[in-house]
Amino acid sequence: MSAEYVLMKGNEAIAEAALRAGCRFYAGYPITPQSEILEYMSVNMEKRGGVFIQGENEIASMSMLFGAAACGARCMSSSSGPGFDLKQEEISYLSAAGIPAVIVNAMRYGLGDGEITAGQDSYWVSTRGGGHGDKRILVLAPASVQECADLTYEAFDLAEKYRNVVEILSDGAICQMIEKCYLPEPHEHDMDKFDWTLTGKPRDARKNKAYNLSYYMGYEAYDKYMREKIEAMFENEQRWESFMVEDAELVLVAYGISSRVCRSAVRQARKEGMKLGLIRPITVWPYPRKAFKDVPESVKGYVTVEMSITSQMGEDILLATEFKKPLYGCLTSKELPTVEGIIDRCRDILAGKIKPMEVL
Amino acid sequence: MPVYRKPESIINTAGYCGGCGHGVIQRLIAESIEELGLQDHVIGCVDIACSFWSQDAMNFEFIAGPHGRCASVATGIKKVRPDATVYVHAGDGCSYVIGLAETMYAAIRDVPITMIVVNNGIFGMTGGQLNLATTLVGDKTLSSKAGRKVETMGHPVDMLKNIANCDVAFAARGALYDARHIDETKRFIKKGFENQMEKKGFSIIEVLSPCPTNWKLSPVEAMAKIKNENEKVFPVGVYVDRGGKD
Amino acid sequence: MAKAKANTDLCKGCRLCVANCPKKAITALEVVNKKGYEIIEVNEELCIGCGICYKVCPDYVFTVE
Incomplete structure (x- = not known):
């Protein structure tokens, strides 16, 4: 934790904390009220040696993230309301393959287009959603700019600990709020430290496949693995x-x-x-x-x-x-x-x- | 005399129907990669349709799905593993229908990957429905039982012309209906991998390939259909060869 | 001279090799392999080792050496 505080928007704190956690891949699509995350990444990601992509849509952004995250990079995307709906497909695929990623959902009000102002009516899509299939998404809900930074920073560790998608569930007020914030220490992530990632291994090495874990583990073993993982998250991570x-x-x-x-x-x-x-x-x-x-x-x-x-x-x-x-x-x-x-x-x-x- | 032997990167039988072109395409990919000495650092990207079986047949690392998103997934991989040889092996449903935006934007971004698109004019894995981009006018499928009608389904589209509008490294179409065209397709695919090795941009190779099962033709008749019908709408040859470096 | 050898365990009975062999050296049989596909047979006397069967076969049945 830095000794000096900064004044930041919630969105900026999320983006900066992600970079300090070693996030080196961001892909996303503009939508209010979270666009500052995308904008912050567009300015700062390449300076840290990372990849910033403004996607052609949410689905493509998340698909690019799916590929990069399968390679072991710390990856993040962000959206809101109708844009977050479009991310569900890939959250399901990420979950199926046990690939960690951090996704931000800055809730805005209303059905359909709704409004660009704050809302809290995306609770179900966050806590029950993530597309089709049996899985759980760890969902962290910051209530201050400091928590935006702290929870985002930690989200990457949690995602990797459980090989699970972690969501930062903010809202149009928290993400636009400017407050004092102590930023976490910069951390360099080693994308080659895992045994499950795609690295492009030589001919004699055992190859990894980024696809349904159930297909390669066998359904019975997979069910046990998932059940135990979900129970462990439920038991250990209530905050x-x-x-x-x-x-x-x-x-x-x-x-x-x-x-x-x-x-x-x-x-x-x-x-x-x-x-x-x-x-x-x-x-x-x-x-x-x-x-x-x-x-x-x-x-x-x-x-x-x-x-x-x-x-x-x-x-x-x-x-x-x-x-x-x-x-x-x-x-x-x-x-x-x-x-x-x-x-x-x-x-x-x-x-x-x-x-x-x-x-x- | 040259020796012909299955490339060592193919470690399992091809899981396709008899006479399917996917198996030949797998061989052309494997041979190209091996001849260029790239086989120790490859990541393949397959769709969750018929090309899916390739990940069990080839001795490379793979990622599969989501349906239609291969060009985007491969983009993400190449961006964080720029030294790996990254290729897509996907169908025309993935690449040109549900994933048209993903394919076009990989071309627009000129991502230095090698994308192989199997044009067999039909949705194979799901049992033989219409492909809006590639089913020929009049062709009967499970979802166009009276034949493709222009009035309601439009015309098939030569997507390589659209891609040629973008500043890409290489775009070409090959066919599999005889050994000469298979050799030509191999040259295109190998060129796509060479471009990636030399850090040139996006290379796409479309391959006119048979789906005898869903065309309801014998494999030999299916090859004749490609030659006599499909190739007339989708001419083989090079559409873009930018040359140079970057 | 190089000759085509067939591993008919891999054959799926598509007959593309039969149709493409320039010397008509490959014969379609009614014999089935373990997977139940009707296989083929290479007549080594007619074979010129051109590799066309290798190229057109989707199932890696042929080795020519």
Whole structure:
């Protein structure tokens, strides 16, 4: 970690942290609100001896990444909303061949084209998506520019540790926010250090194939390998932050931009005598179920605060709490949640004016 | 007298149907690579259609899929492993239909890879459906049972003319219907690998190849069809030979 | 003189060699190999070792030496 801080946008922090992690291949296509990642890479990647490609589309960008990542290079791509949809095909192929890569999804609001402003309604496509087939994607959700840098830097290690795709799930607010940030130390990655990569081996050497691991491992061995890998990620990688949960009556649950508003709401509510707490998932897959294990008996229920009218995270909270406590919603879509809105909602909930939410 | 022996880079039987041209193309690739002394540093890129079987037959490292994306995948490989010989062996569905953008942009970027496209005018792996780019007008397929109609399906396209619009190192079309044309195709493919060795740009070699199974012809009849029909629409020869270095 | 030798285990019965041999030295048989394909036979007396069978064969049946 550098001793001096810099002021950066979330997008820039992600790009710079990737370069410092040894990422030497980036391919992507412009889409708001994440284009600064592409732009930053276009300026800085070649200076570090890496490859920057502006792809003809998302699919081609990801296919180029698929080839480069199969060779052992640390690779990243980024997108948002409709652009992220187009990346699903290759996430499935990367997953099938056990090829690590880091993909950024800066969520924007809405269906179809939606809007270029912040949203949190790509939770499902991130935590359940990644194209067809059985797999899991590790999904890290930064809530500050510092976390954009730290989580991106670490994402490459996690991707290689599990030979898995790792996603950075930011949003249009976090990725555009300018904050103080301490950048991690530059690291040089050795793309020849793995035994599974394509290097173009001589005639007498055992050859690697970048294709479905199941085809070469055998289906039974592959199933065991995948099951164990997913269980290991689930067990080892749950991350969260608990804030004033110890004596809370209601616990807010929020990630990314919403969690920042929630933190202010908890502080403000406590000034007004209402005991709120906050559980902030940092990984949204694996969902931090452990965070819900030791909440005190004082907790009367949970409130999911998300920019998603279908409460995409709600199901995960219900699973984490085993349906033992009621779940309430404080849902917005295009607008950020507000401190006042959250506090008013919680007051009504505690007064019994709001029914628990049925997640649909 | 010259000696003819299966190249040592081919280590397994070809997994194709009897009379399929893919096996010949594999041999031409292997011979070219070996004659140029490149076989110790090769990465092949196959599509998840018929060319897929090549990765089990050849003693090289391979990457397969996603369908249609071979030119992009090979671009990514070549960018991070510039000293490796990187080639694509894919069909006309991959290269000209679902992956047309990927192929054209590999040409536009002039990526120094060798791309071999098998033009057999049909979707072979999926059982014989129309190929929008290469099925001849009137040819019957499972998805054009009355024959390809221009009114609804358009004309087949000579994609090498489109590629010749880009500043590429080499573009040529060969055919497999007799030994003379097979020899010529070999010269084109070898030229494609030489260009890569000399760090020239993008080389694409399209090969008119039979799919007797899905054409519902005997292998010998299928070769006659290439000569009498397909070659009329898709003339063999060199489209671009830029020469020079870079 | 070089002669064509056939490893008919690899043959898939396509008959391209039969059609292309300039000396009609290759005969189509009704005998099948282990894979069930009808194989061929080279008449070494007629063979001139030209290599055409090697070139047209998609399955690497022929060696000419």
